[in-house]
Amino acid sequence: MKKNRVRSTVLLAIFLTTSAMITSFAFTGCETTNEIKIAVAGPYTGSVAAFGEMIKRGAELKAKEINTAGGVNGKTLTLIFEDDAGKDKEASLVAERIASNRQILAVVGHFNSACSLAGKPIYKRAGIVELSPGSTNVNVAAGSDWTFRNIYRDDFQAAFAAKYIKNILGDIQKVAVFFDNDDYGSGLKDSFTAEAKELGLEIVGIEAYDRDNTDFKAQLTSIKAKQPDLIFLSGLYSQAGLIASQAREVGIAAQLFGADGVDSPDFLEIAGDAAEGTYVTTPFVFRLDDPKAQKMATAFEEMHGVAPDTWAALTYDAVGMIVEAIEKGGENRKAIRDHLASITSPEKGYDGITGLTYFDENGDCTKPAYVKIVEDGQFVPAAEQMLGID
Amino acid sequence: MAQFLEQIINGLVLGGIYALIAVGYTMVYGIIQLINFAHGEIFMFGAYFAFLCVTTFGLSFWVALPLSMAMCAVMGMLIDFVAYRPLRNAPRLSALITAIGMSLVLQNLAREIWGARWRKFPVEATPTVLTGNAIPLPGGAQVSFLDVFIILLAVGLMIGLNRLIHLTKIGKAMRACAQNRVAASLMGIDTNRVITVTFAIGSALGAVAGVMVGLREVTEPAMGYYKGVAAFAAAVLGGIGNITGAMLGGVVLGVAEALGAGYVSSGYRLAIAYIIMILVIIFRPSGLLGKSTATRA
Numbered sequence: 001m002k003k004n005r006v007r008s009t010v011l012l013a014i015f016l017t018t019s020a021m022i023t024s025f026a027f028t029g030c031e032t033t034n035e036i037k038i039a040v041a042g043p044y045t046g047s048v049a050a051f052g053e054m055i056k057r058g059a060e061l062k063a064k065e066i067n068t069a070g071g072v073n074g075k076t077l078t079l080i081f082e083d084d085a086g087k088d089k090e091a092s093l094v095a096e097r098i099a100s101n102r103q104i105l106a107v108v109g110h111f112n113s114a115c116s117l118a119g120k121p122i123y124k125r126a127g128i129v130e131l132s133p134g135s136t137n138v139n140v141a142a143g144s145d146w147t148f149r150n151i152y153r154d155d156f157q158a159a160f161a162a163k164y165i166k167n168i169l170g171d172i173q174k175v176a177v178f179f180d181n182d183d184y185g186s187g188l189k190d191s192f193t194a195e196a197k198e199l200g201l202e203i204v205g206i207e208a209y210d211r212d213n214t215d216f217k218a219q220l221t222s223i224k225a226k227q228p229d230l231i232f233l234s235g236l237y238s239q240a241g242l243i244a245s246q247a248r249e250v251g252i253a254a255q256l257f258g259a260d261g262v263d264s265p266d267f268l269e270i271a272g273d274a275a276e277g278t279y280v281t282t283p284f285v286f287r288l289d290d291p292k293a294q295k296m297a298t299a300f301e302e303m304h305g306v307a308p309d310t311w312a313a314l315t316y317d318a319v320g321m322i323v324e325a326i327e328k329g330g331e332n333r334k335a336i337r338d339h340l341a342s343i344t345s346p347e348k349g350y351d352g353i354t355g356l357t358y359f360d361e362n363g364d365c366t367k368p369a370y371v372k373i374v375e376d377g378q379f380v381p382a383a384e385q386m387l388g389i390d
Numbered sequence: 391m392a393q394f395l396e397q398i399i400n401g402l403v404l405g406g407i408y409a410l411i412a413v414g415y416t417m418v419y420g421i422i423q424l425i426n427f428a429h430g431e432i433f434m435f436g437a438y439f440a441f442l443c444v445t446t447f448g449l450s451f452w453v454a455l456p457l458s459m460a461m462c463a464v465m466g467m468l469i470d471f472v473a474y475r476p477l478r479n480a481p482r483l484s485a486l487i488t489a490i491g492m493s494l495v496l497q498n499l500a501r502e503i504w505g506a507r508w509r510k511f512p513v514e515a516t517p518t519v520l521t522g523n524a525i526p527l528p529g530g531a532q533v534s535f536l537d538v539f540i541i542l543l544a545v546g547l548m549i550g551l552n553r554l555i556h557l558t559k560i561g562k563a564m565r566a567c568a569q570n571r572v573a574a575s576l577m578g579i580d581t582n583r584v585i586t587v588t589f590a591i592g593s594a595l596g597a598v599a600g601v602m603v604g605l606r607e608v609t610e611p612a613m614g615y616y617k618g619v620a621a622f623a624a625a626v627l628g629g630i631g632n633i634t635g636a637m638l639g640g641v642v643l644g645v646a647e648a649l650g651a652g653y654v655s656s657g658y659r660l661a662i663a664y665i666i667m668i669l670v671i672i673f674r675p676s677g678l679l680g681k682s683t684a685t686r687a
Contacts, residue, residue: 047610049506181657208657212616214607217400218651218659225393238508242608245510249534250396251524270510270608 241270405644430618466593629680
């Protein structure tokens with residue numbers, strides 16, 4: 001009897017020590033690490049994967065710089081990349097996964113407007129910041145205290161594009177709009193057509209396309225019959241690239257003008273010669289006389305072997321903003337939001353490479369737009385910019 | 391008028407591409423009653439094979455096209471051998487699920503190997519005949535050389551296939567298997583060989599469609615899904631199992647899509663094509679040219 005009790009005590013002791021060891025091991029595995037985790041959600045696969053690639057690279061560069069400089073409050077910054085494939089359905093799943101992982105303190109993303117919109121209610125419910133470096137749809141940030149963006153809204157971008165076409169391109173009267181039938185493309189189309197009509201441009205045709213489609217000749221044939229002077233491409237670079245080349249094939253000579261969704265080096269690759277002379281609006285240009293941007297571009301090329309694009313730059317800044325919020329606000333989800341929400345004036349703004357970012361009550365920000373043009377197979381800042389026109 | 395003519399041509403090009411893919415679905419269905427969902431992926435691999443031939447290996451387009459056809463034929467036979475043959479006598483649902491699985495595996499394999507990026511066929515590698523200026527048509531319309539080439543190639547291949555089915559011994563064996571596989575094997579026809587040949591021919595034609603889409607549009611891992619579903623609908627529209635029906639179904643669907651996009655609503659171009667398909671199926675459940683045979687199942 002006594003022997004039995006001794007044996008069971010020994011067994012119990014062994015059991016307790018082992019379980020203690022296991023738990024402590026498990027705890028070192030996740031709780032007490034010296035890590036700060038933030039998620040970067042974007043389209044790493046799918047038809048707009050080139051955006052995702054640049055977003056990833058931009059975030060990686062910022063994380064590397066932060067970690068080399070001593071990390072966040074002395075802790076290592078770890079990025080968790082989550083792929084939404086540029087689709088809203090995938091984005092909801094990704095958002096649920098991120099929100100339920102308590103170690104993740106904030107989200108940089110999503111990129112596509114439809115994805116940010118899909119993630120918004122989930123992040124709001126879970127109470128985690130969503131800071132988008134690329135979603136421009138008007139409704140993205142409104143209605144949630146947890147969603148922010150460091151880029152302009154489409155109503156601003158569309159008005160800017162329409163004014164540029166009217167005031168600077170000159171002798172453009174008839175405009176056709178070809179839009180991607182999703183939140184980004186159709187929202188931008190609505191804003192653009194409203195503004196263009198107000199400026200006295202004639203909208204001769206509005207055609208839609210579906211993101212999965214790669215044959216646009218039927219719509220382009222309709223557009224051709226309306227004889228527009230300019231076609232406004234309200235969509236993303238991959239389809240826009242094909243539209244450019246197919247437009248030339250069906251015999252359309254009109255000027256092409258895209259919005260920031262077209263601003264990707266892959267547009268040039270897909271469109272080939274047809275890209276030449278295309279204008280795009282964009283939230284950022286790497287200017288030679290901008291030392292901060294040039295420094296980032298050099299470091300980026302050193303790390304990744306290619307030049308950065310607009311989206312790499314905006315993601316770079318978004319990661320920087322989140323890190324600043326962690327350092328100044330605190331290492332929890334709520335503190336990050338409160339800090340971001342307190343950035344309401346230019347004086348408090350985050351001074352990144354893409355300019356000063358500060359938010360209004362929705363979480364939107366006021367940032368300038370620029371115009372690029374394709375010359376000799378390269379995107380270059382257009383000779384005439386339109387800064388100061390609001 | 392010019393616009394109408396151009397839209398019809400747009401539709402015929404699309405239709406030719408759909409028809410080339412659709413015969414692959416319908417031939418396999420005719421013989422083993424299997425909807426080979428992996429066929430769309432073979433079409434996609436056809437585009438990639440040709441793309442690799444001209445870029446990585448620097449071959450001429452005229453070599454790349456037959457080479458891609460041959461590679462896809464082998465691939466089609468392999469898929470049959472690996473995935474479908476072991477299930478030949480299993481319930482049809484098992485083979486169908488396997489086909490869907492195969493399609494997913496192949497699509498993700500392509501994404502893994504070549505990435506999700508869109509690849510545009512290099513202009514330098516495109517034969518100059520096909521990049522030539524547009525041909526003017528009466529009434530101010532115009533058509534590109536490539537589109538004419540695609541239509542002619544599709545028509546030529548369809549006639550060739552039709553002759554093969556009706557004039558050769560293997561064609562006769564294929565028709566026999568389609569009528570009754572068991573009886574055909576009792577008559578001394580090696581049905582497994584016939585099935586292999588069917589997969590090879592269907593896949594090679596799918597590869598041609600893939601190369602054409604790669605040339606005209608773009609090469610990407612998901613292309614097989616989008617065009618594959620449309621081509622499958624074309625096969626059903628024409629009467630699944632009926633080769634002439636698949637050709638006709640492809641052309642009807644393609645023209646409906648182009649005219650729908652041009653004159654009704656561009657946002658719903660596929661929806662319009664599918665509504666036409668549904669209407670046909672409602673009034674003719676076995677498709678345009680399909681025969682209603684209750685004993686097929």
